[in-house]
Amino acid sequence: MTAMTTTAAPAVAAPAGHVGPLATLRQTMTLAWRSLVQVKHNPWELLDLSIQPIMFLLLFTYVFGGAISGSTGDYLQFALPGLLVQNALFYTLSTAIGLNTDITKGVFDRLRSLPIARTAPLSGRIIADTAKQVWAFALLVGFGMVLGFRVETSVLGLLGALALLVVVALAMSWMSVLIGLKASSPEKVQMISFSTMMPLTFTSSALVPSQTFPEWLKVWSDINPVTHLADAIRGLLIGGEVAHASMISLLWAAGFAVVFAPLAIRAFRVRV
Numbered sequence: 001m002t003a004m005t006t007t008a009a010p011a012v013a014a015p016a017g018h019v020g021p022l023a024t025l026r027q028t029m030t031l032a033w034r035s036l037v038q039v040k041h042n043p044w045e046l047l048d049l050s051i052q053p054i055m056f057l058l059l060f061t062y063v064f065g066g067a068i069s070g071s072t073g074d075y076l077q078f079a080l081p082g083l084l085v086q087n088a089l090f091y092t093l094s095t096a097i098g099l100n101t102d103i104t105k106g107v108f109d110r111l112r113s114l115p116i117a118r119t120a121p122l123s124g125r126i127i128a129d130t131a132k133q134v135w136a137f138a139l140l141v142g143f144g145m146v147l148g149f150r151v152e153t154s155v156l157g158l159l160g161a162l163a164l165l166v167v168v169a170l171a172m173s174w175m176s177v178l179i180g181l182k183a184s185s186p187e188k189v190q191m192i193s194f195s196t197m198m199p200l201t202f203t204s205s206a207l208v209p210s211q212t213f214p215e216w217l218k219v220w221s222d223i224n225p226v227t228h229l230a231d232a233i234r235g236l237l238i239g240g241e242v243a244h245a246s247m248i249s250l251l252w253a254a255g256f257a258v259v260f261a262p263l264a265i266r267a268f269r270v271r272v
Contacts, residue, residue, distance in 0.1 A: 024117040031111075031124025035098070036131060049094075049132055053087045053140045060207060061147065068208055073148050080144045081161070081234040082206030085226060087140060088133055088165050089201060092173040093193040095129045096180030100189045103181070103271060122268050126173060133169055137162050152238045161236040164246060168229050171253035174260035181267040206230035225252035 060083065065075030099122070102108055111121050141149070141158070151158050176193055183189040203217060204210070204226035210218050221227050229252075232245035 024120060027116045027120040028123045028127065031120050032127040032131070035125055035128030049091070049136055050139055052090075053083065053136055054143055056087070057083055057140060057144060057147070064207075076144065076147060076149050077238055078209075078234070079207055080140070080149050081237050082204075082230045084137060084140055084161070084165060084233055085206050085230045086201045087136055088169040089172060089197050089226065091129070091133060091136060092169060092176040093190065093197065094132075095125060095173050096176035096183075096189045096193055097186045098129070099125055099177060099180040100183055100186050104185065118269070119265075122177070122265075126170070126177070129173070130166060130170055133166055134162065137165060150238075153236060157236040161233045164232060164236070164249065165229070168225075168249050168253040171257040172225075174257055174264050178260050178264040178267055181264060181271055200224065200226050204230060225249065225256075228252065 057080065060079055061072050061076050065072035065079070069075035069078060102121070102125070108121055112118070141151075145151075175196070179192050179196075180189050183192060201207075203213075203221055204224045205221060206226055210221040210227065213221055225248075228245045228248040231240075232242055232249050234240060235242035235245060
């Protein structure tokens with residue numbers, strides 16, 4: 001009688017329970033790079049990121065410029081800083097949609113089985129979209145200069161405008177992240193986020209002077225965070241008051257981060 005020996009299969013190691021700060025940073029940057037590399041396989045994402053801001057710039061400058069400012073050149077100088085703000089805030093919707101898509105398609109389920117920090121997929125997505133914000137800013141300013149826009153301050157003013165815009169957009173993106181985590185589908189994310197960002201942008205001084213608003217709307221416009229951000233970016237690029245508007249913008253950014261970041265992180269932990 002021959003004895004049969006059964007060899008047990010080696011157990012699969014469970015994902016690590018704790019990941020150190022350096023490993024978390026490395027994993028975050030790896031997943032951020034993953035999000036950026038996806039553009040190579042989905043060039044329509046880059047086209048959307050590039051064409052939409054240029055389309056808005058052309059439409060607002062040549063359709064509304066003459067009626068609002070009397071000349072397209074004057075309106076371009078006024079409106080381009082506001083369009084930078086509008087584009088940055090609207091692009092936070094992409095963060096929410098991409099996050100929701102990864103969750104609903106099971107990408108996060110696969111990542112959760114790996115020995116990586118649980119926050120790495122979320123922070124990686126946010127960092128990648130911040131890099132895309134920089135690209136959109138450079139593209140819009142560059143194309144605006146082709147049309148006749150001029151930075152009337154300095155290179156430091158230009159870099160300051162970029163830094164302020166990225167900081168505020170990053171803080172406000174937590175609201176979009178929360179929507180992306182709570183909504184059941186990318187379509188609902190787009191509907192809810194667009195319905196939130198559109199009134200904020202178009203009831204501000206980003207695209208038209210608020211002095212033309214009815215009194216009740218002007219009261220809201222004067223406290224609208226988009227108004228203060230647009231005024232600060234405008235001051236940094238073409239001159240004017242900067243300190244007060246920048247301070248109010250940073251306070252709004254801190255408020256958005258304090259309120260929405262904990263809610264978004266809690267929703268992330270519950271959902272994934």
